[in-house]
Amino acid sequence: MTVVIGFEGSANKIGVGIVRDGEVLSNPRRTYVTPPGQGFLPSETARHHRAVILTVLQEALDEAAITPADIDCVAYTKGPGMGAPLVTVALVARTVAQLWGKPLLGVNHCIGHIEMGRLITHASxxxxxxxxxxxxxxxxxxxxxxxxxxxxxxxxxxxxxxxxxxxxxxxxxxxxxxxxxxxxxxxxxxxxxxxxxxxxxxxxxxxxxxxxxxxxxxxxxxxxxxxxxxxxxxxxxxxxxxxxxxxxxxxxxxxxxxxxxxxxxxxxxxxxxxxxxxxxxxxxxxxxxRFCIDNGAMIAQAGWEMFRSADRFKCNWKISTLQ
Missing domain, CATH: 3.30.420.40 (ATPase, nucleotide binding domain)
Structure with a gap:
């Protein structure tokens, strides 16, 4: 069994999801909501993400009933998206991967949406x-x-x-x-x-x-x-x-x-x-x-596909995009 944790934070939603061989174990998230008539600015959105991301991470682990030792790979959104929120999530994902001694994978946000959609709907x-x-x-x-x-x-x-x-x-x-x-x-x-x-x-x-x-x-x-x-x-x-x-x-x-x-x-x-x-x-x-709106599980699922493909084809490249 392969377990992947995914970090998503490309816009005003911050989410952490855990997937195990096509099963979504947890998928908590938070949304940065601005007053009517206003959009969300990158710096303020990043500040929101920094304030809640560790809480969301703990919720994901608790809901999935697993420990860091059970996780095989850490995935995060590398883009496209808003710069400041993306950097915030990437830094946390890199820190977690280093602390836990896990490989790190950068996931395309768009591919994450598609792979999650295919997983949930079984579209071929x-x-x-x-x-x-x-x-x-x-x-x-x-x-x-x-x-x-x-x-x-x-x-x-x-x-x-x-x-x-x-x-x-x-x-x-x-x-x-x-x-x-x-x-x-x-x-x-x-x-x-x-x-x-x-x-x-x-x-x-x-x-x-x-x-x-x-x-x-x-x-x-x-x-x-x-x-x-x-x-x-x-x-x-x-x-x-x-x-x-x-x-x-x-x-x-x-x-x-x-x-x-x-x-x-x-x-x-x-x-x-x-x-x-x-x-x-x-x-x-x-x-x-649950799965259309930005979420961590979609990043975990795309990361799971990438991780399994690298293992299956014995790729000799290092599974990391931040080193």
Whole structure:
């Protein structure tokens, strides 16, 4: 049996997860929540992570009922993400690995999301829609590598939703995207917004600029409600994502779609994607907030795959990226 502990802290979530041969033993996390109308700054986020990471680490060990001696490898998020939070987590992971005498592995954050999604859903060879606060990509596995078939050419869909939430002073607790989703359920009127799909790429900056400028004018005029704006924004953004995913599926000949990343737990996005999949005779795979949102277990799982591969192929490289 192989046990890997994973440290994740690329944005406003800090998590430590432990995985043993495909079984998630523990996965505690904390979220840095800012007041309505504000985003999270790298330095302040790193300060939050430093304050709680040892507590979260102890929770992970206690919940998994294991000791450091039982762990075979330490994995941490090496990027992409925010610099200061990433450094904070990397330093703790390196210290833990040295104290415990364990090999250390740096994990790509995006791969962590995909590998966790595949583990939980048992998807075999899906076209992956990776949607989060910092990333929007359509990915498929080809010739022994994950390859990007489409992506945002400016800002991520999660960033678009977050910044729209600031315009309307929507609460960041538990997350702005979740609160927009709840408000959108009460929307009854669709407001036409810019729609920008370019092949298998998308652009969200134009729609954000438009809605930022027009939101208060439309609300003050009484022509629509905040719920209508949330509904309209969601429908437009998600329609764009469904379109590029379907195009990538056709290109790859895929019959599976896997949604990962923080925005992936949005039920409306899952509903729209599922409708497209059913029309193509394909199948949708998705998870809930336990594994869609940034977490330590996804880093542990990707680290487990890397560690086992290194052992299986007898790689002669040192399992460390910080030495």
């Amino acid at each position: 060879d899906p076209t992956v829609l990776y949607v989060s606060g910092g990333n929007t990509q359509v990915i498929a596995y080809s010739e022994r590598r994950y390859r990007i078939f489409g992506e945002t050419i400016d800002i991520a869909v999660g960033n678009c939703l977050d910044r729209f939430a600031r315009v309307l002073k929507i609460s960041n607790d538990p997350s702005p995207g979740y609160n927009i989703e709840q408000m959108a359920k009460k929307g009854t009127q669709y407001i036409e917004l810019p729609y920008a799909v370019k092949g298998m790429d998308v652009s969200f900056s134009g729609i954000l600029s438009y809605v930022e400028e027009a939101a208060h004018k439309m609300l003050d005029s009484g022509n629509c409600t905040a719920e209508d704006l949330c509904f309209s924004l969601q429908e437009t953004l998600f329609s764009m994502l469904v379109e590029i995913t379907e195009r990538a599926m056709a290109h790859c000949g895929s019959q599976e779609v896997l949604i990962v990343g923080g925005v992936g737990c949005n039920l409306r996005l899952q509903e729209m994607m599922d409708a497209m999949c059913k029309e193509r005779g394909a199948k949708l795979f998705a998870t809930d907030e």
